[in-house]
Amino acid sequence: MLDDSGSRIARELREWIATAPPGARLPSTRELAARHQAGPVTVQKALRTLTAQGLVEARPGVGTFVRAVRAARAADYGWQTAAMSATTAPPSALPAALRTAPNDVIAFHSGFPDRELxxxxxxxxxxxxxxxxxxxxxxxxxxxxxxxxxxxxxxxxxxxxxxxxxxxxxxxxxxxxxxxxxxxxxxxxxxxxxxxxxxxxxxxxxxxxxxxxxxxxxxxxxxxxxxxxxxxxxxxxxxxxxxxxxxxxxxxxxxxxxxxxxxxxxxxxxxxxxxxxxxxxxxxxxxxxxxxxxxxxxxxxxxxxxxxxxxxxxxxxxxxxxxxxxxxxxxxxxxxxxxxxxxxxxxxxxxxxxxxxxxAWARHLRGLRQQLRARRDLLVGSLTEHAPQVHVEQVPAGGLHLWARLPDDTDLARVVGECEAAGVVVAPGTEWFPAEPTAPFLRLSFAGPDPGRFPAGARILGEVLFRG
CATH class of the missing domain: 3.40.640.10 (Type I PLP-dependent aspartate aminotransferase-like (Major domain))
Incomplete structure (x- = not known):
């Protein structure tokens, strides 16, 4: 985990990377330590965090450089859905949204609101x-x-x-x-x-x-x-x-x-x-x-x-x-x-x-609106910071979920499995298509338990995608 100084260095470097071209060289560890008045170990931890998120790549003996992030392409194959009939394959026995997950995992999969909502x-x-x-x-x-x-x-x-x-x-x-x-x-x-x-x-x-x-x-x-x-x-x-x-x-x-x-x-x-x-x-x-x-x-x-x-x-x-x-x-x-x-x-x-x-029902709904907004924005911000490979085309004006597109060459089954092994349960988007999926998607719930762990879940998702 980064301390406050390391988080500040990582945040400022992300802002710089957002405007820098792919291949741009980052300042050296010594320069960053002097600029931010931090120790070299703190700077190196910040750089490792950015590397795990797929934003930079280290070249031993040369330096650290801005990496081209594999963003989801804008190509739309949705027209094929209408051109082909629905698949006849039977649906899975138990959809991800109905799975009961252990209390110690980060649950992005559920279709039901958490008890506190x-x-x-x-x-x-x-x-x-x-x-x-x-x-x-x-x-x-x-x-x-x-x-x-x-x-x-x-x-x-x-x-x-x-x-x-x-x-x-x-x-x-x-x-x-x-x-x-x-x-x-x-x-x-x-x-x-x-x-x-x-x-x-x-x-x-x-x-x-x-x-x-x-x-x-x-x-x-x-x-x-x-x-x-x-x-x-x-x-x-x-x-x-x-x-x-x-x-x-x-x-x-x-x-x-x-x-x-x-x-x-x-x-x-x-x-x-x-x-x-x-x-x-x-x-x-x-x-x-x-x-x-x-x-x-x-x-x-x-x-x-x-x-x-x-x-x-x-x-x-x-x-x-x-x-x-x-x-x-x-x-x-x-x-x-x-x-x-x-x-x-x-x-x-x-x-x-x-x-x-x-x-009290009307009062509850007014409070619920604010709670859902805070949770939604926290998850969107967490994905932006820790999993930039994930593309949320539309921030919903209501509901309980984000529809997140992954890079086109993503092995969805691998991502789901490795996320779960790391303690994050996600729902594969394939379950929401009556025919073949048009791209790899995840449905991520912002209504699940413990929203304080959303950033950690997004970080794990980003690391799994980077390894792919």
Whole structure:
């Protein structure tokens, strides 16, 4: 570890290297020691740190020189995603996001927020109250507790323009988590062997749910601003698909958020093809610098199926979600859920409702926004300082993750394995592609435990990449 003097030397040299051409020679150890009033051992430690990060290279007997960093190239092969059909290879048994890691590792892989980001006091109080209520012994309606249905409808109604008919509580079906909602939609509304459009990359859970339901995934390339509406229209026309799965707000994994104009254009395409948009608003409560604006708020003709989960923002122990659907689609989904699980635990529904209707819930979300921003910026800064080979094209305005591109010649399996051996667990980006990956990526979570160790994790990642 560098002391304060060594850290200062390394920092100032990084600033100089950022403007120096590759091959430029650094001052000698003696010159640096005199300039910074530090001992030669301290200077040598700072230079070794820069060497480990891939910023400089030492040539024995000659000196130390600025090294050309292998940055991720800007080449975009995303168009190939639409030109080729999805792979038929089965998904892995346990995605990285669901792995339970030991407490002593630096966990960049998790898809769930750390405990300190959850409203723990609200959850405990809610469970205690609900345990003494009738919900502990009663069977709830198949569609969900009426009060919780009304809450989900009200949340969407608050964003609905005046000229659009708002959803009603009856339009809501309560689910045991959003994953079951995805399965229900693919099974009940699409059917085995039929096509469904998906952004690529996209949420691994949606890929798995579609695969298990036997539907045929048609990938649509998507980037930092969402899918190209023209490309989406072409995919609808060529595949005959009648549903498009997407995450318009803080997409997992890219962090993309659609602009209002982009959302309008996508919705127009969906309507033109007489299709559904399955809007997964998984990160509704995780805005950082913006606030989500659901596409479903602008639709009153039943084209948008709106899925919102409370599992990540309230507690992973309370697997409760709601889907807003209208017309026959709602009836089919309710019939599927009733056949699959009959109803969602009334105890869990009542506890989730108790949490989100407390005045302290709004205060919690305001504090959460600040916590996520600090964590996100810490991880971005740590990667910039310690792993300059990693390219984060878009700092997300919300969500829980960074989508990080690695140099094109990276052996991703090696990087994942060597990081884990060094105590850093990362999630390989391959799990988020319904077809072949367009480049080597990692999804790095800034919502995991112990953010104070983010710089150490980034340093290890940078060292592993440098060795490659």
């Amino acid at each position: 959850l409203p723990e006091r609200l959850v405990r109080s809610a469970l205690a109250r609900v345990a003494r209520s009738d919900a502990a012994l009663s069977r709830p309606p198949a569609a969900g507790l009426p009060e919780l249905q009304a809450w989900f409808a009200g949340e969407l109604r608050a964003a609905t323009p005046a000229d659009v008919a708002p959803p009603t509580p009856r339009d809501v079906v309560v689910l045991p988590g959003s994953q079951s909602g995805l399965s229900a939609v693919f099974r009940a509304l699409i059917g085995r062997g039929q096509p469904v459009l998906m952004e690529s990359p996209t949420y691994w859970g949606a890929i798995q749910a579609a695969t298990r339901a036997g539907v045929r995934i048609v990938p649509v390339p998507s980037g930092g601003h969402g899918p190209d509406p023209e490309e989406l229209s072409r995919a609808f026309a060529e595949s005959g698909a009648r549903l498009f799965y997407a995450q318009p707000s803080y997409a997992n994994p890219t962090g993309a958020q659609w602009s209002p104009d982009h959302a309008r254009r996508v919705l127009e395409v969906v309507r033109e093809h007489g299709a559904f948009l399955l809007e997964d608003d998984w990160a509704h409560d995780f805005g950082i610098t913006t606030t989500p604006s659901p596409v479903a708020a602008s639709d009153d003709s039943g084209h948008v199926l709106y899925l919102r989960s409370l599992t990540k923002s309230v507690s992973p122990a309370l697997r409760v979600a709601g889907i807003v659907a209208r017309g026959a689609a709602r009836d089919r989904l309710l019939a599927d859920r009733a056949a699959e699980s009959m109803y969602v635990s009334g105890l869990l529904q009542a506890a989730a409702l108790d949490v989100v209707t407390q005045p």
